[in-house]
Amino acid sequence: MPELPEVETVLRGLKPVVENRIVGTIVIHRYDLRIPIPADMCQSLKSRRIVNLERRGKYILFHFNNDMIAVLHLGMSGKIDIVTDTSNYSRAKHDHFILKMSCGTWIVYNDPRRFGMFYLLDRISWQDAKPFSKMGPEPLGNGFNEGALIKALAGKKCSIKSALLDQRVVAGLGNIYVCEALFASGVSPLRLAGDVTAKDIALLVPAIRNVLKQAIKAGGSTLKDYRKADGSLGYFQHQFGVYDRAGKECPGCICDIQQTGGVQRAVQSGRSSFYCPQVQV
DNA sequence: AGTGTCGCCTGAATGC
DNA sequence: TGCATTCAGGCGACAC
Numbered sequence: 001m002p003e004l005p006e007v008e009t010v011l012r013g014l015k016p017v018v019e020n021r022i023v024g025t026i027v028i029h030r031y032d033l034r035i036p037i038p039a040d041m042c043q044s045l046k047s048r049r050i051v052n053l054e055r056r057g058k059y060i061l062f063h064f065n066n067d068m069i070a071v072l073h074l075g076m077s078g079k080i081d082i083v084t085d086t087s088n089y090s091r092a093k094h095d096h097f098i099l100k101m102s103c104g105t106w107i108v109y110n111d112p113r114r115f116g117m118f119y120l121l122d123r124i125s126w127q128d129a130k131p132f133s134k135m136g137p138e139p140l141g142n143g144f145n146e147g148a149l150i151k152a153l154a155g156k157k158c159s160i161k162s163a164l165l166d167q168r169v170v171a172g173l174g175n176i177y178v179c180e181a182l183f184a185s186g187v188s189p190l191r192l193a194g195d196v197t198a199k200d201i202a203l204l205v206p207a208i209r210n211v212l213k214q215a216i217k218a219g220g221s222t223l224k225d226y227r228k229a230d231g232s233l234g235y236f237q238h239q240f241g242v243y244d245r246a247g248k249e250c251p252g253c254i255c256d257i258q259q260t261g262g263v264q265r266a267v268q269s270g271r272s273s274f275y276c277p278q279v280q281v
Numbered sequence: 282a283g284t285g286t287c288g289c290c291t292g293a294a295t296g297c
Numbered sequence: 298t299g300c301a302t303t304c305a306g307g308c309g310a311c312a313c
Contacts, residue, residue, distance in 0.1 A: 003306060034289070034308070058307080076306055077291075094291085113290045115307060131308085158284060167308090174306050221306080269285060272304090 002074045004058060004139070004172030005215035006234065010080050011055045013230050017082055017105050018050045018062070024102040029095060034075055034115045037097065044068055044120055047102075057135055057171030067123040075115025081108040082230065136170040139208050144170060149201050153193045160196050161189035161268050164208075173208070176221060176243050179274045181208040183242045183250065188280040189273040190266065214239065242274040250276040 002010070026042040049065040062070040074080075083089050083106040092110060097118065099107040109118070121129050136152065137143030152169045153160070163169050164178045173181070182189050185207035187200050196204070215221060220234030237243075241251045246265040249257055255278050266273045 006306080073307085075290095075308080112292065113305090115290070117308090156283085162284085165307090176306060270287085 002058060002078070002220070003174035003177050004055075005177070005212055005218075005236065006220035007055055007058050007060060007074065007172070008216050009220040009234060010074070011053055011060055013082065014060070014080060014107070015053050018099070018101065018107065019052055020049065021105075022047060022049045022102040023064075024100045026097060026099055028097040029091070030097075030114070032114065033096065033111065033117055035117045035119060037118050038120055041070075041118070041120060045070060056132060056138070057167055058174070059132075061126070063123065069121045069123060069126050071117065071119050071121055071126075072109075073117040075111060075113060075117065077113040078109065078111040078116035081110060082106075083108055131167060134168045136166075136168050139170050139172055139212055144205065144209075146198070146202050146205050149205055150198055153196055153201070156193035158193055159189060159268055160187060160191045160193045161273050163193035165271075170208070172212075175271055175273075176240075177208070177211055177215065179243045180211045180241055183275060183280060184211055186280055188277070189268060189275050242276055245274060250279060253278075 023045050025046055028037055028042065031037045031039070044066075045064060045068065048068070050062050051065050052063050054061040054063065058073060060072040060074075062072065064070065072078075084104070086104065086106050089106065089108075094110045094112045094114075095108050096111055096114070096116075097109050101107065109116070126132060137148060149170070153163055156163050158166075160182065161178060164173050164181070165175065179189065181204065185200065185203040187196060187204060215234075215236040218234055218236035218239065219232070221236040221240075222233040242263045245263045247257075247262045249255075249262055253262070253276075260278060263274055263276050266275070
């Protein structure tokens with residue numbers, strides 16, 4: 001499910017309840033996520049303090065005081081629930097593991113499709129491990145700018161859509177926010193990455209930053225089942241310009257929808273792209 | 282090395 | 298109502 005804004009929203013919900021607190025025990029109901037949870041996960045983290053939480057791309061990193069890092073990825077359908085009234089907790093379908101904090105709060109991971117990941121790295125080498133060693137810059141950080149994107153796209157023969165989905169080009173974008181950023185910058189998803197001009201890239205960089213910032217402000221997008229860590233819903237989906245709007249008008253539309261057909265849907269490398277051919281060239 | 286396709290898994294929506 | 302099919306926010310293995 002979650003792209004950068006959703007992961008950031010989960011991170012912000014989680015921080016105040018886990019940072020500088022101790023994980024008493026970890027209960028694992030199912031180890032078989034997309035990548036199996038390592039058998040020694042509980043033992044390695046038991047009674048350890050979480051010193052801080054960090055997001056990198058779509059990953060959440062739990063830094064522990066023994067220099068271990070628990071890496072969490074929510075896959076397509078992963079959700080975090082913060083349970084304070086644990087006496088009323090009963091295991092829901094697809095609740096796969098629980099971090100039982102020593103203060104009494106439980107952090108419950110639920111993931112119907114089990115595309116998520118939860119595994120261990122260490123402080124010294126995590127940045128050299130995949131996928132972090134080749135991951136592109138954070139789109140909201142200083143490392144992401146016109147020069148960097150021009151360089152990353154130069155000579156690429158895939159579409160700009162595919163290139164922006166590639167976490168090695170820029171970290172954290174998924175299908176929704178790539179569609180929205182391309183729309184906001186007037187660039188067609190069908191263009192070849194290497195053909196996108198410096199002028200377009202100068203529009204694309206702030207468009208990417210802006211759509212992510214707005215989405216974070218809205219608490220992410222709730223499509224099927226994404227929820228914030230406190231159980232409430234994000235509402236950025238109401239601000240979509242093109243995503244999942246095939247046949248409809250785009251914001252500020254002045255064309256005759258009957259004639260133009262409105263927002264178009266195209267399939268690129270097996271995934272839906274939504275765009276407005278009047279606005280995006 | 283770069284690029285495209287497939288499969289992982291479940292549930293919701295759609296079509297017959 | 299029931300059943301089959303399609304599709305979904307991501308990623309990694311694999312083939313070319």
